Amino acid sequence: MNQYIGQDIEIIDVGMHYEGSPKAALNNINVHIKAGEFFSFLGPSGCGKTTLLRLIAGFLDPTEGQIRIGEKDMCRIGPNKRPTAMIFQNLALFTLMTVSENIAFGLEMRGVSLDKRRKKAEELLELVNLPGVGNKKVSDLSGGQMQRVAIARGLAVEPSVLLLDEPLSALDLKLRQHMRTELRQIQKRTGVTFIYITHDQGEALTMSDRIGVMSADGRIEQIATADNLYNKPNTAFVADFVGANNSFMATVKTANNGHAVVETSFGFLTGINPQQLSSGQQAIAFVRPEVISVLEESKSEENTIKCRVKNISFEGAFVTIFLDVDGKEAFIMRRHNDGTSLFPEIDSEIDVCFGTHNTRLLADGACFHA
């Protein structure tokens, strides 16, 4: 599969403002996607991620900034002349053609002979684990098979960059999870740069080398690997959007050495201060439910909260415990079910604790509220 050559994509200060629209769809986007990378843009619906993908594909031209693919400025180069191929959300297979004809369409447009086209189509069907369906009609395929045909059709033109617009959203859960692994494998095998957009964080976190989280107003909030995004969110939006998180409204009291102490409605908390908030600023303290545990003996380096167990929800592999402070529903903690440990009883008073390094203090800003 050495015929594929992934290329860098540089998105420089890109802004997009649709004519007649009151606000910009995209603001000041800066990303450098490396050759052969699996990069995802993750964001809620309406955040402009499809617009961004269409800008890279060449269906739209940005109103500001520049998009470069392999060092070359793509301004005014149409989608048929760019080294990209797109997988559409609804796949957009050509319903009047056979599977082979679909896959070979791009090659036909490039004047490749019929024999070579047939051969290539078969090769690609092998690659996507779907041999021998070349002569079938598209309508005779199942959802997962159509998916693979769409990917094969995109790869047939040997693109440097494959653009995927939520292609798994139409599949059922099992198939979707299976296709994640498969997409990742295809990407590894071919070395093509994949740009994947989705609102499903599970997809983004499992498949991507790096993820760019976009906020609802068309900005990039953070670009990071999956674990950094989850463990070290840099903005309140990311902390809230990616994974489950407890958030406590707080005011910064003192700040030094990358840490800060904040005051919340149930006492003082110490946490990491990545944005260098200073004393007096409004902040939100984020604590993941799984880092909270029941306090057994007092440890000075940890935050502790006295609370009451309001409810317990058993979910098999883990247990979610809903906690109250002074009768107000406050936060949740999540414990692994190792089969032996006892969980606190409902209505019992407990002390919970969490490490200061697991407490992230972020400026109070636009949050994602599902």
Added chain:
Amino acid sequence: MRKLRQDAIRQFGTFGILLILGTVGFWVICMILLPQLIMIDYSFRPFLPLREIGGPEDNYTLKNYMVLFTNEFHRIIFIKTIWASVIVTVTALFVCYPISFYLAKVAKGARFSLILVGLIIPYWINELLRIFAWQLILSDAGVLNQFLLTINIIADPINFRAGNGAVIMGMVYAYILFMVFPLYNAMESLDRNQIDAAHDLGASWPRIHWHIVIPHAKPGIAVGCIMTFMLAAGSIAAPQLLGSPSSFWFTQIIYTNFETANWNQGAAYSMVLAGLCLIFIFSMMKIFKVNLRAIAK
């Protein structure tokens, strides 16, 4: 079928059903079938003076149909009518394809409505008046000649109505909607992403149309062509009003026959024209590989 009957009775009542079936049946039998059968009967009988009708001379014969082969003038007109109707159809197709595509896949909101209204409003005016309007434009003292004379491009008025040009133009204008709507209908159902996907895979605009849009719009093209051809071949107003003696239309011969009381000859020619239209329909279905169901859609 039984369920259909029960549903119908529940909705309209037995009396209602009988009323609907009765009126529709009367309409189909008395207004459509019987007149056509009488015409067929007429077409196989010789043209006789009134008192000999029903007499010993009044036998079934193919004579009326044979005239088409023996009368050279009629034969030439017949072939020319087919040919000119094909030209009208093809011209209408070329004119309407971009309009339909624009309407179906490009235009949005106010622009879409504007074009649609622009296409429909002329059809609120009687067909005769629309053709008369063309006469005003194309005649020797008409608007176009006046304009060309004023700006000194020509010294003498041009006789635009000399050949078949004016008739064909008038017909294309008159039947544009019958081509636009079937095309629009077919194109509208095409997924815009398929066009984008083809573009993305390297297809230029002409090839996108050739490989994606036209195959998808085939049933619409077939329907549009059938409608336009039948209307053109059966048109009487346009050749009568816009034509010159050299642009005689087959319908005009039929008309003259009925006018001169030779209903038998007229009926035979009508049948020939109807047969021609049927042949055209079936050959269109064959060429575009569409079946009746696709056309009905």
